[in-house]
Amino acid sequence: MIRPVHACLGVLVTVLLAACGDRHPAAGTAADPFPSTYRPAPATTVLIRGATVLTGLDSRLDNTDVLLSEGRIAAIGKGLAAGGTTVIEAGGRYLTPGIIDVHSHLGVYPAPAVWATSDGNEATAATTPEVWAEHSIWPQDPGFEAARAGGVTTLQVLPGSANLIGGRGVVIKNVPAVTYQQMLFPGARRSLKMACGENPKRVYGKGGGRSPSTGMGNVAGYRAAFAKASGYRARWDAWNKERKGPSPDRDLAMDTLADVLRGNILVHMHCYRADQMATMLDVAKEFGFKIQAFHHAVEAYKIAPRLAEEGVCAALWADWWGFKLEAWDAINENIAIVDAARSDHGAGCAIVHSDDPDGIQRLNQEAAKAMAAGRRAGLPVSEEHAIGWLTANPAKALGILDRTGTLEVGKAADVVLWSSTPFSVYAHADQVWIDGVLQLDRAHPKAQPDSDFMLGTEVDDAGPATDDAADDAAEAATGARP
Amino acid sequence: MSRRPMLWLAGLSALLLGSPARAERFAIIHAEVHTVASAGVLRDATVLVRNGRIEAVGNEVEIPDGSRVIDARGRPLTPGIIVASSALGLKEIDGVEETNDVASGQKRYSAALSVADALNPRSALLPVNRIAGVTRALTAPDTRKGGSLIAGQGAIISLAGTLAPDGEWITRPQAALFATLGEQGRELAGSRPAAMAALREAFEEARSGGARLGDGLSGEAQLSPLDLPVLRRVLQRELPLVLHAERASDILAALKLADDYGLLLIISGAAEAHLVAAELASRSVPVLIDPSRNLPAHFETLHVRRDAIARLSRAGVAFAFVDASEFGSHNARNLRQLAGIAAANGLSRDAALAAITLQPAQILGLSTVLGSIEPGKIADLVLWDGDPLEVTSAATAVWIEGRTMPMTSRQTVLRDRYLKRPAPAAPPR
The missing domain is CATH 3.20.20.140 (Metal-dependent hydrolases)
Incomplete structure (x- = not known):
């Protein structure tokens, strides 16, 4: 440059x-x-079910479940029990290390x-x-x-x-x-x-x-x-x-x-x-x-x-x-x-x-x-x-491969769920976990913390109703914030 | 109707030939033709090319005897990509000053400057982008640092370069006049109002026949006798004015200038265009915009957002995609990636493809001859090995004005020198 x-x-x-x-x-x-x-926020336990998993270890696991618990990858396999945990149906989507x-x-x-x-x-x-x-x-x-x-x-x-x-x-x-x-x-x-x-x-x-x-x-x-x-x-x-x-x-x-x-x-x-x-x-x-x-x-x-x-x-x-x-x-x-x-x-x-x-x-x-x-x-x-x-x-x-960088049991739950294969211009990161904490959820853009600097910008005053506004409405209706 | 057996893969042919085929008659058959016209996408279609022009397009095209036939095997065929902003042919290496002619160093008026006087058809950038499907480009003087408030006239070139018929590679030597407002204009003139005043001063002087020329009132702001006829062409709407403006208020100021002088205006930059979409649409002023930008890299782009393109589209603003980064020339080939990003963020794929083909042709006044696959148009065509907007796809054959382009560049030659195919990979790591 x-x-x-x-x-x-x-x-x-x-x-x-x-x-x-x-x-x-x-x-x-x-x-x-x-x-x-x-200090990561308390991580919820999440079961991501049926994803195509690219482990980072040169392996691909089709239709595989990954359990995130206490900030770590707790289990990888097929047909993992959900228990009382949050389940994300990831069929057709890709899961990769962060x-x-x-x-x-x-x-x-x-x-x-x-x-x-x-x-x-x-x-x-x-x-x-x-x-x-x-x-x-x-x-x-x-x-x-x-x-x-x-x-x-x-x-x-x-x-x-x-x-x-x-x-x-x-x-x-x-x-x-x-x-x-x-x-x-x-x-x-x-x-x-x-x-x-x-x-x-x-x-x-x-x-x-x-x-x-x-x-x-x-x-x-x-x-x-x-x-x-x-x-x-x-x-x-x-x-x-x-x-x-x-x-x-x-x-x-x-x-x-x-x-x-x-x-x-x-x-x-x-x-x-x-x-x-x-x-x-x-x-x-x-x-x-x-x-x-x-x-x-x-x-x-x-x-x-x-x-x-x-x-x-x-x-x-x-x-x-x-x-x-x-x-x-x-x-x-x-x-x-x-x-x-x-x-x-x-x-x-x-x-x-x-x-x-x-x-x-x-x-x-x-x-x-x-x-x-x-x-x-x-x-x-x-x-x-x-x-x-x-x-x-x-x-x-x-020098951090012992802690992150692959999907292996015991490693940090730094994980991305992609809308499709990530090797595509059309792929989106649907959800991003860092140490097991959901830090990005594309379905709820307003739930993401904005930088202080971006507060007060008028990004919504252009014409037709925005996706954000719809999202606000959805949030108001459900009271849900991931 | 006769069909010659397919003797070669379309992409391979150019490599083997090593030089462009002469303009001739040929048919591309079994193509998924993205016409970027009212015909939409035609599957298993034929495109007939003769003497550099598209002669027929459709599912029932008669192929005359003696035509060369290229079997696309169902792959996508699109119009060539048209880059609406670049310095192709004008700079080789940014950091090697001797090769870089994008800016005159005059702070205010360089209207007379015409990049066509300096363009190099042997630029290594041309083949690198040509083999990736870029067939035409607007190449423009720079209004950024080292540039001018009125920077000069851009040209439209064919990426065929020396391979163009009779070496005629400059499609239109004077295609538009380039100027700037906003932060760039402020830097060059001292403030935003000073930049606007300097632009108005120039147009007033041109309109009044240059009466004040040389009176010294404006210090360095004086126009040269050569500037005046160029500005008059802009006043007479023979030459569009491409004004760089990012902030919504700067775009409105540009619209007012165009209203006052009756200019044919194109906005480049346009980071906040979605905030003034109605004003742009009502005046039919198009924008040249980078659909990938979503960060406030400058205060004048504070309200930039990734879905701006979908908003502009809904509001009826015409747009063509450009790369706003400093890589818009060397990697003009990535324009289709930017179009893909737009498609991933709410724009239809057809509209995204149009924004790098037909839309730039329309905005630049070329759409009667370029930008779509329709009978009568110039045969700038690209055959792809997959979805043209997908990053894993590549062009396998490129035709400019009906000529088959060699699929080589300095980069492919370097690759071939060093590429040693290793044994199958042992499990790494």
């Missing part, structure tokens, strides 16, 4: 410190200073896009690992509820891509909230957003006469930052071990990078060109960190086997191209080719991402385009496989 908006890497710091094993928390801190306060977008700027570049809300790039220095995207999130962004209507239950909000190292990203549950902490995905690690290519050198070299102004300046910038962080980490790790004498000085930027090196923060990197990705794999190896996913990566198809070999995911658009030179070599088959790559150490990990407040509302359609393009190129992609591009694979890249 042209606007200096895109930043595509984030790192998650594990909030569940107890789960970190021998990992240290952020270098000088004992605990996450911004803990999650997300969609996970690994690349969003919702909240940090919200709608409306005005100076007051333009908070996604700390474009004052090329390396700003000290900033956290979550501190820019405006929870009132109407894009969150629009994404929910598209079946998005979890998303990673990232800083933009103006900077080589743009700051920390964060994983949130797509629930209505007043504060961002009420959206924080409990236990998800934070991320580090890094960016290759044209954006940093344009913003600093062309825009400001500063470094970097070239591709080699970019790489020098990453290496300088991690070289410094290696020493910082060593000093702090030594001090943490002995706890003797005065502690080293705190440096918020180095705190972030040190936790990257410790594996507590996951690296997500905006990178378009194959050669740039290969360079970054070398840089990561040099300093001992792992890149979870390359984002945008329009040339990923050129190095798909290498990505599979290194276990690096590629988060991709179905068909965006040509807005800058590094996006010139895009092909519609990129996702399917990355997906089909195999190596001795692993299989390709393709993710469909949005990076866009409109695209995030129709990630299912974008996956459908990529699936169809793959099939026409002779790459057999089934719907039950392609759903993984939107669910299991992004969950893997975000």
Whole structure:
């Protein structure tokens, strides 16, 4: 993208410190200073009956029941007993895991896009690992509820891509909230957003006469930052071990990078060109960190086997191209080719991402385009496989696959019931549950909480009676609010 | 009546030929023909094409001896998609300035600017969109940042580019004049009223024969001698004015301007058009609108909503679909996805298809020759492997002016270079 908006890497710091094993928390801190306060509402027990279930595990279960209870998937099978629970007849409809977008700027570049809300790039220095995207999130962004209507239950909000190292990203549950902490995905690690290519050198070299102004300046910038962080980490790790004498000085930027090196923060990197990705794999190896996913990566198809070999995911658009030179070599088959790559150490990990407040509302359609393009190129992609591009694979890249991303007993009840196969332009998310709480019901649009910002807009004064008005009447008649 | 045995799949043929077939006589048989005309959808129908024109359409068409026959095998055949707003042929890569000619940098008046002077028929964007069923496009100067209040004249092109007969790919060199109000106009002129005053000043000057030209009263707002005849054509309704306006009040201001000067007005943007649908309908002013927008990306689009299209349709406002994002040129091919989204949100599928074929042709004054499958019209045709509005469907054959287009682009060539078909997938994850 042209606007200096895109930043595509984030790192998650594990909030569940107890789960970190021998990992240290952020270098000088004992605990996450911004803990999650997300507490799902009490979840009702729901039996979704007779759906076509795409599990996210490469399997399709026809005419199958799924029981949601206490915020989790309690049972999957045929002929499950309803008991006293709410039953939803889902015959002819599709049930999938909630969609996970690994690349969003919702909240940090919200709608409306005005100076007051333009908070996604700390474009004052090329390396700003000290900033956290979550501190820019405006929870009132109407894009969150629009994404929910598209079946998005979890998303990673990232800083933009103006900077080589743009700051920390964060994983949130797509629930209505007043504060961002009420959206924080409990236990998800934070991320580090890094960016290759044209954006940093344009913003600093062309825009400001500063470094970097070239591709080699970019790489020098990453290496300088991690070289410094290696020493910082060593000093702090030594001090943490002995706890003797005065502690080293705190440096918020180095705190972030040190936790990257410790594996507590996951690296997500905006990178378009194959050669740039290969360079970054070398840089990561040099300093001992792992890149979870390359984002945008329009040339990923050129190095798909290498990505599979290194276990690096590629988060991709179905068909965006040509807005800058590094996006010139895009092909519609990129996702399917990355997906089909195999190596001795692993299989390709393709993710469909949005990076866009409109695209995030129709990630299912974008996956459908990529699936169809793959099939026409002779790459057999089934719907039950392609759903993984939107669910299991992004969950893997975000380090939350043990909690969400597939329909398995015991996992979070992050579930979408679609009006038809989701691989269609006509499909709607009929109902969306997040941790077992019904957060969207298409049949009752007025029951969805609107962003405060949207209150008072005159959307109903255009002519004929509206569906909303009819819905109001229905609600008034039944008193029902799901 | 004779039918030659089908020797090739329609889609494959162009690939094999590698170059466009000469305009000739051929028949597409067994097609589900979406005429986008009063005949509606004809199943198992024949379309006869001769010398680039549609000669006959129907279930009882006689196929003359010597005609090439293409068996559609029941697949949908539609008119070519017409993109009512793009920069196709005018920009190659947004971020490579040298290839980007969408804006003049003049803040106020660039009426004399004609994009037809700069269009490139070898743009790589043409085949990428052509093989996806886009056959004609309006290409326009930009009124956004770097653009002008009166930005210049757009052209209608054929996506055949160099493959058009005799290289005549510019369908209409001066198709409309583009200008802007709203937030864009405000940015260029200083405020909304200043933008309106600048537009009125220009039309007054054109109407009065340019008497005030050069008197220096308006500072940078002076018109050039070349601007005046263009504005006069707009005043004489020979050239439509496409005014960008999103907010309902800005649309009303545009309608007042058009009333005062008797302009042939088209509104682009139109995010809040549903709030002033009656005013638009009563004046028969059409809108170019993106049916997928539902977020208040700007304050001037605060009341945008996904069912606006269904509301406009009910109110009798004519509309054609455009892509309001920055991807409307490179991915003009996704216009049919936007039409599908409209169809998924309350518009009939027929109306949605019309909004990317016949409606843009009508709004741009081309409907006597383009936009539907009817005898006498230019044979811009697309054969699909499924529902034309469905995201999993693709075009399998494209004809522009009766010529078979090669189904290749720089992207397909890149794909073929790198595509290594792997062994059947082991269970991943």
